[in-house]
Amino acid sequence: MTTRRQAPDGFYRHLRDWFTAFLPRQRGAAANTITSCRHTWNMLLGYVADHHHVGVEKVTFTLLDRATVTGFLEHMRVTRSWTASTYNQRLACIRSFFAYAAAAEPTLAIYLADLAAIPALKTPATAPVKHMSTAAVTALLAAPDPSTRTGLRDQFFMILMYDLAARDAEMLALTVADIDTRRLTTDLLGKGAKPRRLPITRETAGHFARYAAVFHPTPQPADPIFYTVRNHRPTRMSDDNVARFIRQHAATATARCPEVPARVHPHMLRHSRAMHLYQAGMPLALLTEWLGHADPETTLIYAHADTEMKRHALERATSATTRSPLPAPLWHDHEDIIQRLCGLKE
Incomplete structure (x- = not known):
């Protein structure tokens, strides 16, 4: 078996442990969540290697500074038409790894603090939920x-x-x-x-x-x-x-x-x-449990939609009474980066 040369600051060692131990065992993350994180890191590592003109196996914590991560997020937002929600989810995934690494090795906390300064994008108002009568x-x-x-x-x-x-x-x-x-x-x-x-x-x-x-x-x-x-x-x-x-x-x-x-x-x-x-008349708290939503905020879309329906009905009643991309880069979604450098198995 070929020995992989690890980055001098242990970056890939921490990334491997995050994927193989922390996410599935300690956090209990679902398979889809782990897959999404792998996609994020495959795209990010490819971008960092290209941006800094280094081999992907030589990516270190130092190269993943705030300017580089911000550049990656903005690049993907423009070329891949990422929505604010997708942008924020990818940013949260990246920060999650840095938080894990800082907890495992406190000297790495400086990198987490650097990324904490990256602001999340404002998400647009929730669109009315589409439902049938x-x-x-x-x-x-x-x-x-x-x-x-x-x-x-x-x-x-x-x-x-x-x-x-x-x-x-x-x-x-x-x-x-x-x-x-x-x-x-x-x-x-x-x-x-x-x-x-x-x-x-x-x-x-x-x-x-x-x-x-x-x-x-x-x-x-x-x-x-x-x-x-x-x-x-x-x-x-x-x-x-x-x-x-x-x-x-x-x-x-x-x-x-x-x-x-x-x-x-x-x-x-x-x-x-x-x-x-x-x-x-079902309370939102009970509806949250019924639907299996992990975040109660998700269920608020029904309250918002119901309010909008009432608003439109009021407007109609009032009116009645007053009437007179660019191609994806070659490294996009390539699972082999994480699998090869972190030793992960499908």
Whole structure:
């Protein structure tokens, strides 16, 4: 095995430990979070090596000063059209590593202090959340023909997704054992592998019984609830398939209900249920738990949207009464930088 020459200040040693020990074990970061961090550092290391005209294996803490990191963020914002949110997330990822390194080796705190002076970008006002009216949801759920096998599947999927306000990935991860029709509950596995248990209605439980009789006549607890058959074997359904049949049924529902939006996607069912629960009086704190949001601030989009709806209604009522890029650099998203220099495995 070839020995990698480490930077003189131990930069890659700390970066390897951050990826292999701190993020997955101490912080318990989700796989998607770690992947995002790897992408950030691959892009940053490539930029630093190019900017300072050194081999990427010779990058040190000294080269990652405030001017260089700021230059990287601005370069990516211009050439890759990073939004303020993406810019701030990448900056937070970089700072997180420097905070870890400073805690492990206090003499490195000077580099963390240098990066602390980089200001985050101001994020624009939150756009109103796109959701459907109750009439539009009703029309969408009634669009499939439950007398056919695929119609039964599509209808139950959308009914359950709406009832739970679940994410697409959470729905596709469901197993037969996750739905308890006696207790009227469903167990979901959310982001960061965080479980939560939600109630379902008796009507939804009845739909499940009819669905299971066709798709799970001899149920096995670990079997995926929603699947497609490939090579004569059931495999977990893909999110592309879900997006496709929801678009198809939305097109059918539009003929019955003009309130159905032109573009309906799976997440819109989650947004719609969340908005309807909020409008029905569910407190934001409870809605946060229901949706599995790690940050309560995320749930405020529904309060904001509801306020805007009321504002537009007021404006309409008042009006009625007063009427007379550049190409990506070659090193963008190249996993080999981190893997080669930090000894990481896929």
